[in-house]
Amino acid sequence: MTTPIPSRATLACLIGAFLAPTALCAQEFKLQAMTLMDGNCRLQAQGGAIPCKGTVMWTEFKNGRTMLSFFKDNNSYTVSGETTAQPSEGEYRQPIDTIRYFDGDKLLDADENAKGACLFNLKANTIKCEVDGHHKKAHYAFELDKVHNIERKDF
Structure with a gap:
């Protein structure tokens, strides 16, 4: 199973679905739930550290896949995978097998053979993802961190 490729329009629809849910958007993208989280965001891509927008979007799909979206200006990175595990109380581990990079609604890069994970630490209020790209060895x-203003919607 794959995660639907999110264009900027898709992301706008997803955010729109969060703010004012529409059955069409939730049905079209087979959404199960969405969570918006604020905090201090940092990303490092191909050797360079880049500050990112303080809102991250966690999307759960009905096919069991999940996607975490990070935003920087008109760009976005999405990491996705299947089945979240709970290694210990207050921690969740999300395996990552796909990473995508967008400029606006244009897909610039995709790696569906990525390897990595995101660790959600509820006690420390942090989300940390480490992902190795396969085809570019990136x-x-x-x-x-300092995650707050967590808002979840179920569909």
Whole structure:
């Protein structure tokens, strides 16, 4: 199973669905739930550290896949995978097998053979993702700390 490729329009629809849910958007993208989280965001891509927008979007799809979206100006990175595990109380581990990079609604890069994970630490209010790209041998690190203003919608 794959995660639907999110264009900027898709992301806008998803955010729109969060703010004012529409059955069409939720049905079209087979959404199960969405969560918006604020915090201090940092990302490192191909050797360079880049500050990112303080809101991250966590999307759960009905096919069991999940996607975490990080935003920087008109760009976005999405990391996705299947089945979240709970290694210990207050921690969740999301395996990552796909990373995508967008400029606006144009897909610039995609790696569906990526390897990595995101760790959600509820006690420390952090999300940390480490992902290794397969085809470009690139390493990506995403972090959201001091997580607050968590808003979840189920569909």
